[in-house]
Amino acid sequence: MSEELLEIIILSLQVSGVALLISALIGIPIGVFLGLNRFTGRRLLIALMYTGMGFPPVVIGLFVYLVLSRSGPLGSLNLPFIPALFTPAAMVVAQSIISFPLVAGFTMAAVMGVDKRLRQQVMALGATKQQAALTVLMEARIGVVVAIIAGFGGIISEVGAVMMVGGNIEGRTRVLTTAIVLSTRQGDFNLAIALGLILLAITFLVNVAMLRLQGKSFDE
């Protein structure tokens, strides 16, 4: 049992960790872009992003299921880099979609909270547009870490999407949340509670680690 449990914990962290990395790589640039630029259609994009921040994971699960299934638009292509259903990779895809609007939305808010005159000053000191954006992002780092924490919180605790696209297959796609659902259904409440506590403990430890990322400036 303990080895099985360890596998479940490791898979949970792997799936949500990789999904978080992907959503940070996509979400942070989108957040910076939306925060620093003014263009037609920006409000529409932001409205879509806000919708994504509150989208039910189970609907994302359904969407990814349909797209990746053998008869779906991507699944039918049978390409090597497109993950098959009921694999950890499919779960990563679903969780990345759930997570990146959260990262993007909070990053945008953090970046918009930085004084506009700072960017002008940085440009005056000879920064390129990219260097200026990076500097503003660094100034907003506390908010950006909150964005990543929100993105992580949205997926480590998520059950609907991983259940649908992963299938809760023992030893292959079972993660903590889906294991909790299963053991509760089976009436094994002790195991369900134990798994729940492990999930809480992991989330706590990960957040403590992220808090360290915010650095000393957090205490000022």
Added chain:
Amino acid sequence: MSAPVYTLDQISKTYNTRRVLEVEQLAIQKGEILALVGPSGAGKSTLLRLLNFLEQPTQGKIQFHAFEFSVDKEPPLDVRRRVTMVFQHPMLLNRSVEANVKYGLELRGIRDTQERVKQALAEVGLEHIPNQKANTLSGGEAQRVALARAIVMQPEVLLLDEPTANLDPYNVGLIEKIILHLNQQYGTTLVLVTHNVFQAKRLAQRVAFLLDGKVIEVSDAETFFNHPQDPRTAAFVRGDMVY
């Protein structure tokens, strides 16, 4: 006199439909201190942003040495980096004093910054606090760090947008001394925007008076203050309203 650093020709800047700047001719000479004076909304800060290439003129041409820029020809990075600006608000980064001062050097990919940063901090009298966090500085110290951050890059042109507004007389005195020293020691061309006629008198070799986006008068400091040609300049110099 040698060829000017900047030559402005029929420049205008329009935001939406509001024309905020309309300069027919203005030359800025190498190594001079030019003060831009005038009431708020006269277009002084807009003019500085154009000189810093942060914005392009809506119409007209800005010549910087042999380069010519206009609305559809933006300056390349290496030209832009020969000019920098210190604003009224120091706008320091949430880092140490030292990290702030070396920021501009890092942008340029300069690795060996330590000696230059030390020297720039010494120039502004803050060599003793390189590790202090910028957000714990007093207003005067912060503005001196902002000045050090600009001069460490040894800019050819330094633009100053009300650099001493809101500061105490002691810090105003310090900053004015640094500005003069920079001009005399390194021949840095300085363009200073100020509300303060007395400051313009203390620092500038030439003064331009702006009103409603137009240059009303530009002349050497002596003429400007003692024998202004335009009645509106005369009124401004006397401290009367000119609106």
